[in-house]
Amino acid sequence: MPVARSLTIARVFLRYRLDELLPASRRPLWLRVLWAPLKIMPRSKMARGERLRRALEELGPIFVKFGQLLSTRPDLLPQDIVEELDQLQDNVPPFPEDQCIALIEKALGAPVDELFASFERKPLASASVAQVHAAVLPSGESVVVKVLRPGIDKIIQQDLRLLGLLARGMARFLPEGRRLRPVEVVDDYRFTIEGELDLVREGANATQLRRNFAKSPLLYIPEVYWDYTRVNVLVLERIDGIPVTDVAQLHAQNTDMRLLAERGVEIFFKQVFEHNFFHADMHPGNIFVSREHPQRPQYIAVDTAIVGSLTREDQYYLARNLLAMFRRDYRMVAELHVQSGWVRRDTPVNDFEASIRAVCEPIFEKPLGEISFARVLISLFQTARRFDMEVQPQLVLLQKTLLNIEGLGRQLYPQLDLWKTAHPFLERWMRDRLHPRTIVGEIRRYGPEWLEKLPQLPHLAFSALEHARELAPQIRGVGEQLEQSRRRGRRRYARRVAGVILAAGALLLAAPGLLAQLPTASWLLGAAALALLLWP
Numbered sequence: 001m002p003v004a005r006s007l008t009i010a011r012v013f014l015r016y017r018l019d020e021l022l023p024a025s026r027r028p029l030w031l032r033v034l035w036a037p038l039k040i041m042p043r044s045k046m047a048r049g050e051r052l053r054r055a056l057e058e059l060g061p062i063f064v065k066f067g068q069l070l071s072t073r074p075d076l077l078p079q080d081i082v083e084e085l086d087q088l089q090d091n092v093p094p095f096p097e098d099q100c101i102a103l104i105e106k107a108l109g110a111p112v113d114e115l116f117a118s119f120e121r122k123p124l125a126s127a128s129v130a131q132v133h134a135a136v137l138p139s140g141e142s143v144v145v146k147v148l149r150p151g152i153d154k155i156i157q158q159d160l161r162l163l164g165l166l167a168r169g170m171a172r173f174l175p176e177g178r179r180l181r182p183v184e185v186v187d188d189y190r191f192t193i194e195g196e197l198d199l200v201r202e203g204a205n206a207t208q209l210r211r212n213f214a215k216s217p218l219l220y221i222p223e224v225y226w227d228y229t230r231v232n233v234l235v236l237e238r239i240d241g242i243p244v245t246d247v248a249q250l251h252a253q254n255t256d257m258r259l260l261a262e263r264g265v266e267i268f269f270k271q272v273f274e275h276n277f278f279h280a281d282m283h284p285g286n287i288f289v290s291r292e293h294p295q296r297p298q299y300i301a302v303d304t305a306i307v308g309s310l311t312r313e314d315q316y317y318l319a320r321n322l323l324a325m326f327r328r329d330y331r332m333v334a335e336l337h338v339q340s341g342w343v344r345r346d347t348p349v350n351d352f353e354a355s356i357r358a359v360c361e362p363i364f365e366k367p368l369g370e371i372s373f374a375r376v377l378i379s380l381f382q383t384a385r386r387f388d389m390e391v392q393p394q395l396v397l398l399q400k401t402l403l404n405i406e407g408l409g410r411q412l413y414p415q416l417d418l419w420k421t422a423h424p425f426l427e428r429w430m431r432d433r434l435h436p437r438t439i440v441g442e443i444r445r446y447g448p449e450w451l452e453k454l455p456q457l458p459h460l461a462f463s464a465l466e467h468a469r470e471l472a473p474q475i476r477g478v479g480e481q482l483e484q485s486r487r488r489g490r491r492r493y494a495r496r497v498a499g500v501i502l503a504a505g506a507l508l509l510a511a512p513g514l515l516a517q518l519p520t521a522s523w524l525l526g527a528a529a530l531a532l533l534l535w536p
């Protein structure tokens with residue numbers, strides 16, 4: 001890790017007095033000693049969230065993106081910090097045009113003048129990982145050319161190493177470390193940002209989403225031009241939508257805002273439960289609204305680098321959990337967590353149920369339309385974590401996406417009642433799962449695989465039995481070893497007890513004037529000797 005970068009981080013850290021973010025009472029002694037000299041430095045007058053935001057901005061785009069990711073984790077960070085981090089913008093200056101053109105020409109093996117009928121040298125947008133140029137293909141289609149920043153891979157790896165180091169330090173040395181799960185958060189970020197470094201993967205995700213929503217009135221995904229796409233260059237159909245954040249323009253074209261907000265929720269549930277393939281980077285900068293038929297508004301999404309999917313079991317348990325939560329059947333929620341294996345089998349269901357109730361009841365005090373759906377889910381996972389719920393990356397991704405969708409929906413139409421859209425959807429999905437048509441579909445899908453395995457069944461059963469027989473002596477051996485080690489433990493314990501009794505007896509004998517205690521001492525010595533002799 002380059003020294004200069006570490007020094008920069010230390011300087012920024014001190015300038016914004018990030019050390020103060022940790023409550024003094026929670027600082028371990030060694031840290032208090034180490035930071036004692038900092039007491040002479042002036043204290044910062046800025047709010048803690050602002051300090052953190054500014055520090056991340058100063059550390060550069062990779063840290064800014066990290067901050068943006070943190071802003072989607074209200075389950076870990078306090079609200080004031082989340083709100084401040086939400087404002088992080090990655091305004092990154094574009095890299096030189098000539099360099100960009102050279103990269104495209106190298107990747108596609110031809111001069112830009114030959115590749116495109118026209119190519120706009122000035123970028124449409126420039127972000128931390130890539131920049132986007134407008135162009136026209138020789139066949140006349142308007143496209144955008146997304147190009148990865150040169151050398152970005154190395155910068156990201158270097159900053160990730162640094163972040164990893166900071167996270168491990170936090171987890172190990174700070175009392176807050178365990179609760180904030182910094183290592184897990186950085187791993188999550190690694191997964192996100194590394195996903196953005198392969199534009200072929202992004203293109204493949206776009207193609208799959210486009211197929212899933214082909215002819216759908218809900219969502220449009222631009223087409224990928226595969227002949228023009230490489231790991232560091234992606235050419236996409238150019239879309240001309242209204243940024244979803246431009247509420248004034250949406251109103252001006254008389255968009256049905258309520259339907260727009262509801263369609264956002266519908267898209268989310270369709271992706272998660274019907275397609276099992278969801279766009280997991282639905283932040284407002286990536287979402288547009290078509291200019292056509294504003295009374296039946298259609299979304300357009302770009303930046304498909306991060307997608308998520310659940311296992312079939314997780315899908316099922318998630319749906320049942322949500323239904324049970326909104327029915328306030330906390331017992332069922334607790335049991336589902338155990339059945340799904342999200343928490344350990346030996347979790348005390350009664351305690352778990354009581355904790356979920358304590359967290360959820362205050363939320364459900366409000367009318368359904370005002371309840372934050374994402375917050376319900378976040379609170380649930382937060383509670384489950386206290387009961388050792390393993391962190392499931394796919395559920396974290398889902399939680400973040402839901403948070404984005406809900407935030408967006410409420411911005412567009414503040415009275416949005418998510419549950420009203422979600423509830424019938426989930427009920428229908430649960431019913432459909434058990435519908436004979438679905439079961440026939442499953443049989444059709446997996447039937448050939450089962451049939452393929454059928455003739456092997458007797459053989460598999462036979463080898464399993466053989467294996468079990470071979471293992472039996474080893475299992476017995478392990479049992480005996482366990483018993484021996486238990487016996488050794490008991491003996492060690494007995495020796496210690498006997499030692500203490502011996503010492504006490506010897507002390508009584510040796511102490512002057514304590515001869516009167518002779519009977520007690522001899523009794524003690526005798527007991528100790530007997531314990532040593534008789535203990536197995």
Ligand SMILES: Nc1ncnc2c1ncn2[C@@H]1O[C@H](COP(=O)(O)OP(=O)(O)OP(=O)(O)O)[C@@H](O)[C@H]1O
Nearest residue numbers: 125127129130132144222236237238239285302303
């Ligand atoms: N198909 C498209 N048509 C028109 N504009 C597009 C298209 N794709 C991207 N853009 C524009 O380029 C911007 C950046 O694109 P994109 O989000 O894919 O890049 P990025 O480098 O992944 O950015 P970030 O990860 O910071 O969101 C978009 O916000 C949008 O304004």
